[in-house]
Amino acid sequence: MKILVLNGSPKKKSDTFRLTEAFLRGMNRRAEHETHIVRVIDTKISPCRGCFSCWRRGDGRCVIDDDQNAILDVYRDADVIIWSFPLYCYGMPSHLKAVLDRTIPLVQQKMVRLPDGAVRHESLVDFSRIHTLVISGCGFPHWEGNFDGLRQMCRTCFGSPTMICVPETPLLNVPAAKAVADPLLARFERAGEEYAASLALSPDTIAALEAPMIPADTCSDSGPIYPATRPPSSPGAKMKPLSEGGARTVFPPIPSRRRIWTGITGTWLNPASFTHLPPLTTPVPSAI
Numbered sequence: 001m002k003i004l005v006l007n008g009s010p011k012k013k014s015d016t017f018r019l020t021e022a023f024l025r026g027m028n029r030r031a032e033h034e035t036h037i038v039r040v041i042d043t044k045i046s047p048c049r050g051c052f053s054c055w056r057r058g059d060g061r062c063v064i065d066d067d068q069n070a071i072l073d074v075y076r077d078a079d080v081i082i083w084s085f086p087l088y089c090y091g092m093p094s095h096l097k098a099v100l101d102r103t104i105p106l107v108q109q110k111m112v113r114l115p116d117g118a119v120r121h122e123s124l125v126d127f128s129r130i131h132t133l134v135i136s137g138c139g140f141p142h143w144e145g146n147f148d149g150l151r152q153m154c155r156t157c158f159g160s161p162t163m164i165c166v167p168e169t170p171l172l173n174v175p176a177a178k179a180v181a182d183p184l185l186a187r188f189e190r191a192g193e194e195y196a197a198s199l200a201l202s203p204d205t206i207a208a209l210e211a212p213m214i215p216a217d218t219c220s221d222s223g224p225i226y227p228a229t230r231p232p233s234s235p236g237a238k239m240k241p242l243s244e245g246g247a248r249t250v251f252p253p254i255p256s257r258r259r260i261w262t263g264i265t266g267t268w269l270n271p272a273s274f275t276h277l278p279p280l281t282t283p284v285p286s287a288i
């Protein structure tokens with residue numbers, strides 16, 4: 001099979017992509033596939049200009065001369081397209097959304113009404129032969145609604161893709177959480193095998209892949225758990241291992257006299273007044 005993987009994480013060590021790699025390993029156990037992996041953040045893909053010149057020409061190409069046309073060539077030819085990305089503000093990261101927006105050269109202006117009343121553009125490509133799989137990781141513990149917007153958008157855009165929405169994925173890059181991360185990676189590998197065999201996943205498999213690694217209420221009191229990917233402006237940030245009470249990044253305190261210019265309100269803020277922030281400790285479940 002021809003597989004196109006669109007890796008939409010901007011991070012080199014993407015939590016989500018670890019799951020996707022495990023899934024691909026499982027797929028390759030069944031048979032060898034021709035796999036194209038595009039790390040979207042490394043490509044040059046500008047936002048859609050909304051000029052519709054693709055629709056006037058009808059040649060399935062975009063007028064902007066960057067990397068998107070090469071992606072479209074692989075896209076229209078793929079048997080399986082895997083969208084792998086972190087949940088950003090309940091949707092996909094903007095650089096990946098630009099790739100999605102710029103697939104409109106693959107449809108035409110002409111609209112069709114579906115039996116359920118929905119309206120779509122007629123396509124230039126036979127999308128019914130392309131199987132779409134969405135793997136999305138997120139920082140929050142499991143809660144109803146976190147992925148609702150994304151699920152709706154993907155259902156409408158991709159016509160009921162297979163979706164795997166995984167909570168707490170930053171744990172995948174926390175060495176102390178190996179005991180709960182490894183079993184999830186193993187489940188993804190087995191799921192890859194199942195998908196390669198049937199181009200579908202059973203509801204039970206999806207439920208097992210989406211199950212939280214640690215109980216949702218363990219980390220929901222103090223926010224999501226993040227490993228030490230620190231911003232460059234915070235030298236000296238260090239991480240407490242899970243075994244010592246949490247996997248959250250602990251930043252050195254900001255000196256209280258240093259003020260921060262807020263471009264939005266046009267005022268100076270004193271960080272010492274940030275007393276509403278939750279304490280930087282995360283209780284660890286005894287299970288791990």
Ligand SMILES: Cc1cc2nc3c(=O)[nH]c(=O)nc-3n(C[C@H](O)[C@H](O)[C@H](O)COP(=O)(O)O)c2cc1C
Nearest residue numbers: 009014015016086087088089090138139140169170
């Ligand atoms: C800009 C931004 C927006 C985010 N929005 C959400 C969100 O809406 N819901 C959520 O649960 N996590 C959110 N997260 C957390 C990421 O989804 C989480 O850290 C994920 O594990 C990162 O995956 P990656 O390592 O594959 O990039 C956000 C992170 C960033 C940087």
